[in-house]
Amino acid sequence: MKQRNVMPQKINIRGVYFDNVTKDEAFERVKELIRDDSKVSVMYTPNSEIVQCCIDDESMYGVINSADLIIPDGIGVVYASKILGTPLKQKVAGVETADLIAEYASKTGDGIFIFGGGKATSERPCVARLAADKLCEKYPGLVISGVRDGYFSDADNQSIADEINASGAKILFVCLGAPKQEKWIYDNRDKLKVSFAAGLGGSVDVFAGTVKRAPDFFVKTNLEWFYRLIKQPTRAGRMMNLPRFLFGTVIHKNRGHEG
Numbered sequence: 122m123k124q125r126n127v128m129p130q131k132i133n134i135r136g137v138y139f140d141n142v143t144k145d146e147a148f149e150r151v152k153e154l155i156r157d158d159s160k161v162s163v164m165y166t167p168n169s170e171i172v173q174c175c176i177d178d179e180s181m182y183g184v185i186n187s188a189d190l191i192i193p194d195g196i197g198v199v200y201a202s203k204i205l206g207t208p209l210k211q212k213v214a215g216v217e218t219a220d221l222i223a224e225y226a227s228k229t230g231d232g233i234f235i236f237g238g239g240k241a242t243s244e245r246p247c248v249a250r251l252a253a254d255k256l257c258e259k260y261p262g263l264v265i266s267g268v269r270d271g272y273f274s275d276a277d278n279q280s281i282a283d284e285i286n287a288s289g290a291k292i293l294f295v296c297l298g299a300p301k302q303e304k305w306i307y308d309n310r311d312k313l314k315v316s317f318a319a320g321l322g323g324s325v326d327v328f329a330g331t332v333k334r335a336p337d338f339f340v341k342t343n344l345e346w347f348y349r350l351i352k353q354p355t356r357a358g359r360m361m362n363l364p365r366f367l368f369g370t371v372i373h374k375n376r377g378h379e380g
């Protein structure tokens with residue numbers, strides 16, 4: 122029987138066109154994109170920091186909006202959607218979606234390539250290798266086609282794409298932090314043969330166990346950002362983008378803008 126594609130509704134949040142999906146709907150769409158071998162489909166998981174990045178550097182809109190699926194990985198984006206009067210259904214965490222993808226791939230046999238994260242040290246392999254090992258423990262049968270750390274120069278882009286293609290991976294996790302990973306996927310999409318690529322930031326650290334995700338209490342009460350602030354106070358400067366973004370959104374709305 123022919124699969125019916127579900128095209129989610131788009132919601133404009135300060136110029137970034139988010140898919141208005143629940144976690145389940147996002148995952149259904151991801152599976153459709155993985156199954157479609159005709160092109161490289163892309164998922165980005167922007168939070169308010171990335172939307173603010175687009176507002177500050179308009180060339181980023183083209184990069185972010187080029188994705189086939191854009192999920193709101195941040196409560197700030199969901200608040201902004203309410204302020205603008207076009208509420209998104211819910212926050213959809215990139216790390217949770219990536220975890221579902223790994224579980225799905227362990228059943229279908231689709232190989233995953235993990236690109237990004239810290240280099241190997243004398244004490245441990247690269248973070249992507251640690252993440253791969255942990256995911257294989259969690260999902261027996263999972264095929265990790267390859268891993269590569271995220272520290273390189275632009276001159277390496279072709280050889281990185283060649284390495285990913287030669288691995289036979291169908292799914293690519295790019296974890297270089299934002300907006301580097303989104304730019305890398307955008308610039309190198311034409312070189313790739315995978316069917317699905319996703320920008321997943323610090324997910325590689327969570328999978329590897331080198332960074333802990335906030336306990337459930339913080340996730341459920343939408344205070345994950347607060348937990349990260351306590352655990353990684355060096356992020357405080359970056360996190361000021363959240364109030365800046367929300368305050369800017371209130372002003373934007375009051376000036377009569379719709380999205």
Ligand code: UDP
Pocket residue numbers: 237238239248270271272296297298299301321322323324325326
């Ligand atoms: N990272 C990388 N290459 C870089 C910069 C960062 O591989 O040039 C990795 C970094 O080691 C970390 C991941 O990107 O594993 C996510 O970084 P960060 O927490 O800054 O990103 P976020 O998830 O907040 O966007």
